[in-house]
Each structure stands twice: as structure tokens, then as C-alpha cells.
Amino acid sequence: MxxxxxxxxxxxxxxxxxxxxxxxxxxxxxxxxxxxxxxxxxxxxxxxxxxxxxxxxxxxxxxxxxxxxxxxxxxxxxxxxxxxxxxxxxxxxxxxxxxxxxxxxxxxxxxxxxxxxxxxxxxxxxxxxxxxxxxxxxxxxxxxxxxxxxxxxxxxxxxxxxxxxxxxxxxxxxxxxxxxxRLGPLLKAAEDWKNAGDTAFLERDFPTAVFCYSEALEATDNEALKPSLYTKRAGTNLVLGRYDSAKADSLASRTGAATDWKAYYNAGRAAYGLCEYGECKEFLERALELNQTNSGIRKEYDRCLARLREEETGEYDFPASVTKLNPQNVHLDLGSFTRNTRIDKSPHHGRGIFATRDIKPGEIVLVEKAALMPNQYEPSRASAALYALTVRQLLDNPSLSKSILKLYSGEMNYERSGLEGTIVDGVPIVDVFVVEGLRLKNCFSAPLTTVEDTKPSSPAGRQAKGLWVHVSNMNHACVPNTMRSFMGDMLISRATRHIKEGEEIFQQYVPVKSLPDTRNAQYKDGWGFECNCTLCSGERKSSEAALAKRKELSAAVEKLCNKKVPGREIIPDAAIRSVDRLAKQLEEAHEEEIYAKLPRLTLIYSSNWLVGAHRGRKNWAKMARAGRQVLRNFGFAVPADENAEWNPLDIFLVATDHATLMTIHVVTALRRLAEAYGNLGKKDLAAKCIEAAEFGYMLVTGFKNDLSALDM
Incomplete structure (x- = not known):
């Protein structure tokens, strides 16, 4: 919801x-x-x-x-x-x-x-x-x-x-x-309370209006007056976003007459606010039965049918939707598509998400609307805004508790009562420490759009915090089989490789650090687990001596690369040879029997640096060789022979047992390869590299986008 x-x-x-x-x-x-x-x-x-x-x-x-x-x-x-x-x-x-x-x-x-x-x-x-x-x-x-x-x-x-x-x-x-x-009631007659509520409503003091309408309902024995009071309170609760109460009041306002169309109409609007589109459809159909010519009901009904189609088919007009976004309005009027997945017990960590059918590379795995996401992109305020919003919505709409409170809240210094969300004294129990634990363990940081976030002009650090309940059940892998992107409050997940029916679906919680002990310390501190993905399990087979050697060489090559930055200057041949020599030593420190089909993350920085260095000197053959190394270091299967015939798109589409890591840097590497091959006269291969880059960019951004927006 x-x-x-x-x-x-x-x-x-x-x-x-x-x-x-x-x-x-x-x-x-x-x-x-x-x-x-x-x-x-x-x-x-x-x-x-x-x-x-x-x-x-x-x-x-x-x-x-x-x-x-x-x-x-x-x-x-x-x-x-x-x-x-x-x-x-x-x-x-x-x-x-x-x-x-x-x-x-x-x-x-x-x-x-x-x-x-x-x-x-x-x-x-x-x-x-x-x-x-x-x-x-x-x-x-x-x-x-x-x-x-x-x-x-x-x-x-x-x-x-x-x-x-x-x-x-x-x-x-x-x-x-x-x-x-005891003061006694400030007003005695129900009509007086109703009038006070009307005045408060006109003054936009909606909490007081709800209070007054409630007092009027308590004060009256006139059954004929109650429907109008319920209607007024329902409308006020809709304004406040109290959709649970608005729905209940709307249904309570029914009299059995034709005028009940308004009760069903308001109940439908409340159900829509909770993203309960099936229920919304039923209410609006009842409203249409009683008032077939009302254009407002028809408009809401058509809007509801559009959400149901999205939930059923997973078909979205992403290019049109993205134009409706701005930092003041991040909530897109779209439904969630989760039919390709189910939540079940995971052999890894608690619950997990599993495929309900075979999913091809590039296909949508799921699209989910955030259950909670404030319009707050100021980093210092984003976490507080999400916490405050979660507390508010659990109070205003207790039905949210059914899904949100099932999420893992971390270890508390007391045992949870299990009664959170239960109504006591007319109020749902809300434990703010449980809420904060849920936020810490389950929220995602989201840019306004991932498309804009890939551009160099995008402001750094401008990310909101949101809670996507379904996706929160997805476990982490450093080399996952999906990639997520954001468009306002919509999370889009696409398959980065073939996923079989019944297979568990994984995502990256955070960008993966190159050294296994460093990244697993981060997972342990943040979520209390040690990753057992293909990469982490494989790297644990490496000796302590080999790990220490890679740490030493990785630090040395990074220090050397940082002395001169490609793009800002033409890198001297001597500097290139020094980096190349150190990178080869680092490559040799990766045991072939372990890393043959695994990413070599500590080599990515140097191979990217070499692409830029050779590009600056227009050494296209060496640039192409370094570009292929970038892909190889991300785990993709590329030919060792630079003259071999190959289709770069196959690194995504052809089923393989290689563990691969997809990032925006893979897209950049493919574009650099296209540039190198184009200058080497291999126009066909250059075009295929662009095709692969476009496919990769779709994985990164969630839908097909123009590569030219990226800085070369």
C-alpha cells in the first residue's frame, strides 16, 4: 500500500x-x-x-x-x-x-x-x-x-x-x-457541534473539524442527522489523508437511497489513496450504478482501471511519467507491478523474493510504488522526514501496519509486544523505536530519477529516503541478478541476467566495495549479516596472504593513478607504463582457479584509468584492450583475443555461469569501446558496442534513454 x-x-x-x-x-x-x-x-x-x-x-x-x-x-x-x-x-x-x-x-x-x-x-x-x-x-x-x-x-x-x-x-x-x-461539553447540541465543525473546515482547521463532527455524532440520537455528519467527517478525513477513517465514515453514511452514490464515491477515493485499486473499483462501480452520468465518478473510475492495468501487465509509459516529476512533486500516479515475484522463506536471510516465471535479461522484474516517501531531498533532513512520515501514516492509516510492521526492525533492547498496530483507546499502538528500526533496516536512498543521477550535472547527495515494502523483502548479493532504479516514488527492477522460475531474486543494498573484508564489515554493521553470494563465497577461498597482497597492490596502484588524472591532462607514456606494470602485478595476485568466472573488483580502477590514459593519447588499440579489461573485471565474458569476432550485447543476453556486476561504469566502458573501434575502422563492432551500451543504460536507468545525455 x-x-x-x-x-x-x-x-x-x-x-x-x-x-x-x-x-x-x-x-x-x-x-x-x-x-x-x-x-x-x-x-x-x-x-x-x-x-x-x-x-x-x-x-x-x-x-x-x-x-x-x-x-x-x-x-x-x-x-x-x-x-x-x-x-x-x-x-x-x-x-x-x-x-x-x-x-x-x-x-x-x-x-x-x-x-x-x-x-x-x-x-x-x-x-x-x-x-x-x-x-x-x-x-x-x-x-x-x-x-x-x-x-x-x-x-x-x-x-x-x-x-x-x-x-x-x-x-x-x-x-x-x-x-x-470536568468542564462539561463546550457545546451541548449536535447541531452546534456540526456548525462548529463547518466553521473549522472553512478555516482549514481540519483536525478541529473532525473533532467537532465526532462530538456531534456522540451528542445526537437523531438517526436522520448522522449520515450527513459521517459524510462531512469522511470528506475532512480525505483532506487529511486519513483514508482508513474516510472509508469507514463513507460506508457509515449510507442510507439505502440513490444518494448513496456519494458514499461509494468517497469510499472509492479513500481506497485509491491506500492503493487498494481492486476495492476502489468495486466502490466506484456501485457509485456509477446509482449515478451513471456523473463525470467525476467516471474520471476516478477510469483512473482506477489504469492502475489495475499496470498492476496486471507491468506496462508503463515511463518517458511520459518522468516529465511529470519535479522536486516538489515526486509522487507519480502509477500502480505497482509485482506479479513476477512472490515473498517466501529464504535459505539466506529470513524472507526473500522469488521469481514466479522465467525472466529474461532486461525484462521488468517488478515496479513498486513507495509505501512511504516524503518530498525531502535535503540530505540532512531526508531520514527525519521519512521517520516522521512513517509515524504519521501508521497513526492515520492503521491498515498500513499489516505490511510495514512485518518488516525486520533489527535487534531491540526489549522484546516487541506484537501488539503494534492494534487499536487501543481508539488509537493504533505506534512504537517509535520500532519505526526507527524499520526505517534504518529497510529504507532506500533515491534520486529524483536515476536518469538524472547518471549525468555529471546532477547535484551530488540530493537523495530522498523511501520505504518500498515489497522490495524490502529482497536479499542482498554483491553480484545480484537485478538492478534497481528510481523515478520519483517508483522503484523499477530489471533482470541483469536470465532468472528461472522459483529462483531467488537479489539486489545490491549499497554499492559494492572492492575488498571482501571491507564490504562484509559494512553489511555486518548495517544489517547484521555476512554476504554469501557467489563473489564473497569465492573470495573466501583465497588465502590471507593473497588478500593482503591485493590490498597492498590495490592501494599502490590507486595512489599512482591519483597522481595524474586522464581527461585533465595528457598522461606521459612513462606514467602509463608504471600503472600498467603495477596493474599486471595486481592481476597476477588473483588466483585463476578462483577468479576465472568472478569479477576482479580491485582491478576496475586501474583498467578504467588506462582507458582514459590511452584515449588521451589516441592509442585506440590499447584503449580497446583496456576497455575489454574493464568489462572482464566486472565479471563479463569477453574474448581474450582482440581480433576475435564477438557481439558485445551477448555479455547481457547469452546465459553464462559468470558472476557479473552491472553498474553505470559498464555502460561507459562500452561507449569507450565503440569510440576505439570506430577509430580503428571497425564500424560494425562499434555499432554493436553502442547497442550494448544502450541496453546497459536501460538496466541502469529503468527504461530506454538517450545515451548522448551522458558526458563522454
Missing amino acids: AVAVPSVPVALTGTKQSPVEPTTPRKRPTKEELLKTHNTHIKKQETAPNAPRPVKQPILSEAYPASTKSIRDVEIIPLSDLQVQSHHRGKGIIVKVISPPFLGAGAVSVVEDEFGNADKLAIYNQNDSSILSGVPEGCIVAVKEPYYIHNGTEDDYMICVDHPSDVILLRFTDPIIPESL
Whole structure:
């Protein structure tokens, strides 16, 4: 499932706190002292009312579980009983907000309990779609199993609510509210609440509108009034992106009359927002049965059918879609195609993805729309934006939990309850530390488009973070059988070699480092596994002495190559001979019995350097020889005899037992070979190299693109 989401202009904040034993505060500030300090902060806030709100960073080493209890199943205690650095398991507090909120990484308010005790309450990780993101003065809230912390300075404490489901906004008539805090309803008649909701809606205060319509529904016994209230709340929830609630409200608004077309229409729009296109189609067909001439229903229906066709066929107009993208709009209106694959238990790591049919090189393996991806390409903010968005969507659309919470979240310092996503007190349980673990283990960094990312003019580091649930089940291999690319929030995976039905499908998690111990340390630190792909397994057969030799020679040849850079200057023959001699020593350090059909990654840098050096001196024969070496070092089967007849496209299309690594550098090498062969008078072979380069560029970028955009 995926939902349309806005940009999130945030950055991670937070400091790690040292563990402290629970203690009774030495001195608590009075209510008057708390309000005086709080009002000072409010005045400062008023000088920058539109400043972006940062996101509090979850520190996994300090993780604690979200409460799974109902507020009615815990012991309500006074604020004076709170112990510093305690989570107060099995207990809760009910307080009235007695100040406006100070809005920073969270919403900080001064609160008071039924006994007149006052303290600070900091609520983090709430959605802008929720009143709890900035609780108005006078509201009554309940906090389950409150976490009371020292706030940095002497005698400064606060109740810290990290898990958004640990705090509940209580209705004013809720019988759990103590008598001394009870205000009674602000409005008594359902019609008054409805009018208040209409006013809030017109003022674009949508969270308040939802609250008012909910109060109106609770206040009325008039069954004739309820359908219109459900309709209004459904429409407001659609605006907020609360598609689960919008769908439920739409269906609840039905009366059995012909006017139910609007209920089915709104339910269809909500299902579309969740990318549940089959369900959307059913709802819209019901709407059309009741209102056949409505152009709005027909438009939505046709749009839904287009998504279903994409899901069924995997046919997309990628060139047209890419023109609709810009950094402010990365969400393409496209469906996901995953029929070629299935998720199953993997012999490698947990779950994996397997082919449901034979797939040829270059064919689409899958296309998936991101379940979650914010419009945030600023590197310092991308991770925070995805974290915040994930929390928001798990709160607003609990149905997402079914797929997202199945993903691996890494090792926690406590056992997951298994109740995450369960509705308690009307709110789905959201554990922010689990969310952060899921983000760290499963997100991808994505450029706006991979096509643009291959061009030298593309800004460095401008990548968003996204979560693609289906692809997150795909395991890593350094020499995978697929290659992924991005187009906005769409991930495209194509086969880089023949894949048989039932075969496990692999991807690269990160660009592969040349030395096996270095890259496997990265996998161990990042994901907790050691790679057993064909390359890594083969290289483990190499001796420690051979590995040490390759490390030494690799460092030496890289240092030598870095002294002079081809393209910036004409490389002297003496420098070329020195690099060539060292590269041959490095080549000899690769055991033939191990590397005959494996990539030789430590040789790629020097062979690429030699291509550039010979090109600068217009030594076309040596340039062609170095270009073939580049392909060989990536693992591709190329003829050793420079005069042998061969078709470069065969390195992709002909089935082979060679382990190959496909990157943009392979495309560049094929273009250089075309240039060399063209200057040697081998026009036919040069054309075949361009054909192979175009095929490789399609693998890299996800669809056929013009090679001329690449810098030669």
C-alpha cells in the first residue's frame, strides 16, 4: 500500500541521556513558576511563528516499549507521585492543559491534575492532522504509563511522551475525567457541534473539524442527522489523508437511497489513496450504478482501471511519467507491478523474493510504488522526514501496519509486544523505536530519477529516503541478478541476467566495495549479516596472504593513478607504463582457479584509468584492450583475443555461469569501446558496442534513454 504524502521540512534532533535510577524530585516548581517560564518561551516562539518544526530523534540504545494498555486498565496517580527516570508501568495520569502549547520538536504544555499539582507535558511525534500536535488550553488528556524525566537543568522535569499512542485526547464528557477537572461539553447540541465543525473546515482547521463532527455524532440520537455528519467527517478525513477513517465514515453514511452514490464515491477515493485499486473499483462501480452520468465518478473510475492495468501487465509509459516529476512533486500516479515475484522463506536471510516465471535479461522484474516517501531531498533532513512520515501514516492509516510492521526492525533492547498496530483507546499502538528500526533496516536512498543521477550535472547527495515494502523483502548479493532504479516514488527492477522460475531474486543494498573484508564489515554493521553470494563465497577461498597482497597492490596502484588524472591532462607514456606494470602485478595476485568466472573488483580502477590514459593519447588499440579489461573485471565474458569476432550485447543476453556486476561504469566502458573501434575502422563492432551500451543504460536507468545525455 502507498499513500500520497506532503513534504516534511524537518531535521532530526535529540541528545543521548545517561541512565539514571528513579528518584523523587528534590523540588518541584510551583504552578506559577512553571507558567511564568512557559510564557517566556511562548513569547519567543511568536517571533518566528512559521519556523519548521524539527523531529526528535529516537535513540535506539535508550528504547522503551509503547504502552499496550487501555487508560481504563491502569491506576490513575497524581502528578506528585511521579518518579524521575521512571516509566510508571501499570499507571497513568489524567490532566488538564492550562497553557498554550510551545511548539518545538514536540508540543510542551503546562498541565494540572485534580489535586492542583502542576507539571510540564511534552508530546512528541504527533501528526499535524491531530489536535495533540499542539493541544489547546482547556483540553483534558490522559497519558498511559508516563515517562518522567529530568530536563537538563536543576529542578527542571517533564512528562515525556515519545510514543504517540501513549497519550489520548479525552472527550469532555468522558466519565473517566475526575470531577474537579470536568468542564462539561463546550457545546451541548449536535447541531452546534456540526456548525462548529463547518466553521473549522472553512478555516482549514481540519483536525478541529473532525473533532467537532465526532462530538456531534456522540451528542445526537437523531438517526436522520448522522449520515450527513459521517459524510462531512469522511470528506475532512480525505483532506487529511486519513483514508482508513474516510472509508469507514463513507460506508457509515449510507442510507439505502440513490444518494448513496456519494458514499461509494468517497469510499472509492479513500481506497485509491491506500492503493487498494481492486476495492476502489468495486466502490466506484456501485457509485456509477446509482449515478451513471456523473463525470467525476467516471474520471476516478477510469483512473482506477489504469492502475489495475499496470498492476496486471507491468506496462508503463515511463518517458511520459518522468516529465511529470519535479522536486516538489515526486509522487507519480502509477500502480505497482509485482506479479513476477512472490515473498517466501529464504535459505539466506529470513524472507526473500522469488521469481514466479522465467525472466529474461532486461525484462521488468517488478515496479513498486513507495509505501512511504516524503518530498525531502535535503540530505540532512531526508531520514527525519521519512521517520516522521512513517509515524504519521501508521497513526492515520492503521491498515498500513499489516505490511510495514512485518518488516525486520533489527535487534531491540526489549522484546516487541506484537501488539503494534492494534487499536487501543481508539488509537493504533505506534512504537517509535520500532519505526526507527524499520526505517534504518529497510529504507532506500533515491534520486529524483536515476536518469538524472547518471549525468555529471546532477547535484551530488540530493537523495530522498523511501520505504518500498515489497522490495524490502529482497536479499542482498554483491553480484545480484537485478538492478534497481528510481523515478520519483517508483522503484523499477530489471533482470541483469536470465532468472528461472522459483529462483531467488537479489539486489545490491549499497554499492559494492572492492575488498571482501571491507564490504562484509559494512553489511555486518548495517544489517547484521555476512554476504554469501557467489563473489564473497569465492573470495573466501583465497588465502590471507593473497588478500593482503591485493590490498597492498590495490592501494599502490590507486595512489599512482591519483597522481595524474586522464581527461585533465595528457598522461606521459612513462606514467602509463608504471600503472600498467603495477596493474599486471595486481592481476597476477588473483588466483585463476578462483577468479576465472568472478569479477576482479580491485582491478576496475586501474583498467578504467588506462582507458582514459590511452584515449588521451589516441592509442585506440590499447584503449580497446583496456576497455575489454574493464568489462572482464566486472565479471563479463569477453574474448581474450582482440581480433576475435564477438557481439558485445551477448555479455547481457547469452546465459553464462559468470558472476557479473552491472553498474553505470559498464555502460561507459562500452561507449569507450565503440569510440576505439570506430577509430580503428571497425564500424560494425562499434555499432554493436553502442547497442550494448544502450541496453546497459536501460538496466541502469529503468527504461530506454538517450545515451548522448551522458558526458563522454
